[in-house]
Amino acid sequence: MTPTIRVQEGPFDIAAETEALTRGRTDVGGIASFVGVTRADDGLARMVLEHYPGMTERAIGAIVAEAARRWPLTGCTVIHRVGPLVPGEPIVLVLAASAHRAAALEACAFLIDWLKTKAPFWKREEFATGESRWVEARAADDDAAARWSAR
Known part of the structure; x- marks a missing residue:
């Protein structure tokens, strides 16, 4: 399996990415998908995501490799956006x-x-008031990731 891993500023097309994942394949019986969307919590005007090019893609690659070790994947796509994103x-x-x-x-x-817990991204929330703050790690995200360590 050769995964698709991209970190990009622009939007992605879910239908096109799904089609690319399955094009010409007869070994795919199911595709699970997740799309994360920017929420408008507490008057958020935009969120700015930062990363270290190269390092981030390598970290995502290691996460995908671990998934492929644990499950019989026939394909995988991970696309993460960076830069400014508005709610929605x-x-x-x-x-x-x-x-x-x-x-x-x-x-x-x-x-x-x-x-959510192992890929090196930094998120800054910017509000309509002009205030901004860096997003701290959340215990709930750590707990969700930890459930996979026991397996």
Whole structure:
């Protein structure tokens, strides 16, 4: 399996990415997907995501490799956006393909849980008031990722 991993500023096309993942394939029985979207919490005007090019893609690659080690994936796509995003804009796309739905669903959940905690992104929230703040790690995200460590 050769995964698709991209970190980009522009939007992604879910239908086109799904089609690219399955084009010419007969070994895909199920595709699980997750799309993360920017929320408008507490008057958020925009969120700015930063990363270190190269380092971030390598970290995502390691997360995808771990998913492929745990589940029989036939394909995988992870696209994460960076730069300024306004509420309602998609941030991340995860597609996990397998011959069977259970593996695709579990791998997709694993991928997003580990992306939230192990991929090096920095998020700054900017508000209509002119205030801004860096987003701290959340215990709930750590707990979600930790459930996969026991497996």
